[in-house]
Each structure stands twice: as C-alpha cells, then as structure tokens.
Amino acid sequence: MFTGIVEELGIVKRISHAGNVRLIEINAVKTLAEVKKGDSIAVNGVCLTAVEIKKDYFAFEAMPETLKATGLGNLKVGDKVNLERSLKMGDRISGHFVLGHIDCVGLVRRKNYVSGNLAFEIAVPPEFIRYCLPKDSIAVDGISLTIQSKKSSTFSVYIIPHTLKNTTLSFKGASAKVNLEFDLLAKKAK
Secondary structure, eight states: OBOSOOOEEEEEEEEEEETTEEEEEEEOSGGGTTOOTTOEEEETTEEEEEEEEOSSEEEEEEOHHHHHHSGGGGOOTTOEEEEEEOOOTTOOOSSOOBOSOOOEEEEEEEEEEETTEEEEEEEOOGGGGGGOOTTOEEEETTEEEEEEEEOSSEEEEEEOHHHHHHSGGGGOOTTOEEEEEEOHHHHHHO
16 A cells, blocks of 8 residues: 655566566666565555565566556656655555556546646546546655546646655656546445
8 A cells, every 4th residue: 555655756677578578677766765575565556465585676577458447558767757656554645546557547638727726637437537626635656646627537636846846747748648547445435
C-alpha cells in the first residue's frame, strides 16, 4: 500500500526481455534506502516487486498484462518515473490510500492555467467516469491528487508548483498517457 506522495524521480536505465517478461532497471538514490529484494515499489503508480538491488539502481519484472494495462509498456531508456516505497506500519499518510493496482490509462486532453492555477484535464474510458467525483482523491501516475471537476468523459485536477516540480507531470502535455487509480472508497461506494 502507498500514499501517492512521490519520494523521488527515478530514471529508466535499461530495459531488457527474458521470455515474455520485461526487466526494467531504474536509477534512484532516495528510494533505494532501506529497500530489499522482494519489496514493493510504486513506479508511476504501478506496484512492482524489486527483484534486484544494486548501489544506484533497482530492477523490476513486468508481465505482459501489466505492460498492456498500464503506461509501463511505453517506457524508454532515459524516461523519468515517479517512485514511492510502500508504507510501513506507523508511517504518516499524507496523501490517500493507493494500492498500486491501475484501473485504467487516461489521456491528458489539456494542460492549461485556470484562474492562475495549473490544471490537467484527463479523459477516461466511459466505464470509469462514475468514479470521478469532485473532491475525491485519485492517483495519476501514482500522484495523490484531488478531482476538481468532472465532465461527461473527463475530469480535471489542479497541480501545485511543488507537485509539478517533483513529479513527472512537468513532462506531460496534451496526448500524454497516465496511469489512473481511482479512490478505493469511491470504488467501494459504487
């Protein structure tokens, strides 16, 4: 379980294949602290298991279904990714409960300023729009955000400067794909 508070931007170091499994190596510094083989790390919001840990990187295996159902299949060497270590008992929860199980991939329709605030408008598949309620939490590429408004097939979130500076959202523009995990409580209520 995670909180959606990104700890660090990692950089994809290497991508290789072993049969139908993709091995993704990611350079990191802060997120490597206290991590051991078998631990869960959220990579752009996707819960992955660290299968190898070295001094300056860790590696994850991703199955074809994970690559197909998330944006991880589009990663390239040099891409930056949001990283978060899993919660430990007694940790503060600064965001919201995030499982790391992506519900769908959304598409950034617009990135613009509304009344001086940076806003992202994100399109979702029709069957998921019911989970987009104003004031509910949502994880966008593993980032805990609050839904500001909803239309028939899109929702909007505002991004504070700190979040923009410390996450992959600064690299995302119109037509970018993002991993979406809707609030656990919103899904249970529907």
